[in-house]
Amino acid sequence: MANEDPRVAVVGPGAIGGAIAAGLIDAGHDPILCARTPFDRLVVDWPGGVVDRPVSVVTDAREVGPVDVELVAVKAHHSAEAKPWLDALAGAGAAVVVLQNGVEHRSRFEPLVHPGATIVPCVVNLPGDRRSPGRVTVGRVARLTTEWSDAGEKSAALFDGGFVTADVVEDWLTPAWTKLMLNAASGGVCALTRTDNLVFHDEEAAAIAVEVMREVAAVGRAEGADLPEDLADRIIEGMLSRASGHMASIVVDRINGQPTEWDIRNAVVGRIAERHGIEVPMNRLLTTLIRLGEPAAH
Secondary structure, eight states, X not given: OOSSSOOEEEEOTXXXXXXXXXXXXXXXXXXXXXXXXXXXXXXXXXXXXXXXEEOOEEOOGGGOOOOSEEEEOSOGGGGGGGHHHHHHXXXXXXXXXXXXXXXXXXXXXXXXXXXXXXXXXXXXXXOEEEEETTEEEEOSOEEEEEEOSHHHHHHHHTTTTSSEEEEEESOOHHHHHHHHHHIIIIIHHHHHHTOOGGGGGSHHHHHHHHHHHXXXXXXXXXXXXXXXXXXXXXXXXXXXXXXXXOOOHHHHHHHTTOOOSHIIIIIHHHHHHHHHTOOOHHHHHHHHHHHHTSOOOO
16 A cells, blocks of 8 residues: 555445445545446435446456455455455455454454455444445445554545545444444344334334343443443434434345344354353344344255
8 A cells, every 4th residue: 555546446335335435436536346246337325415427347356456455345244255356356465444244353354364464344334225236325424433553544544535434443342342232232123123223213122222232232341342331322312313214234134035144243242242251131032033034044
């Protein structure tokens, strides 16, 4: 990344990746879009405007050489499928920005990337909906939070001047576990009920979500995250004030009969809780019910 105009690629330009690519374009960059399904135009509506631009999508990793920054936006359970792109694009000195849910970004990608590349964990707060290939709607202002490193700072700087805001923080655990509190509770309840976020106007649904989040917070604090005791209540209040009928990706996948991110959104809480000797009965209940609804492996 020593050059002034770094070469950047986005792997998985779906709802999140498409919005991120549009943010890079809005900031003056020309990212390489790497996908299974080609499309010829990227159209992303966001609260302040629209990015509408012809693009070239690469579908074969062998057609692309090394880049300075590779932003990976495939869902966590598809991470291994991104390895051909990681092998082709991210060599020694590259930054691999992991735009995924959960708190295990680094351990998930360490076996997949070149040992000389730098993994940059990133929390994504971006309510995006993919309408069709290359067409995405962003419901609110998009924000990324990356873990501090030289690669993290340089990656975040790519978004300067665009509609995506990127912050670099030393304490990455706190925003990561805060997002996991939200994902484990809202995604879990909505996946099981096949509903959007308006379901939390039901008092019993909201109470379940708060209890799930309190358990997640206890585990996060054991991991070193700074999560106040009243954070679950504040998150549910924010959810209710912003509820707009947005349907999380885990719900869309469940409705469509596709595998979901149940492991990195829900099962992870139980795994880490066990290491600390913390009981998380509500999270284990949600995890079991979501797991039992997963499509059978073929």
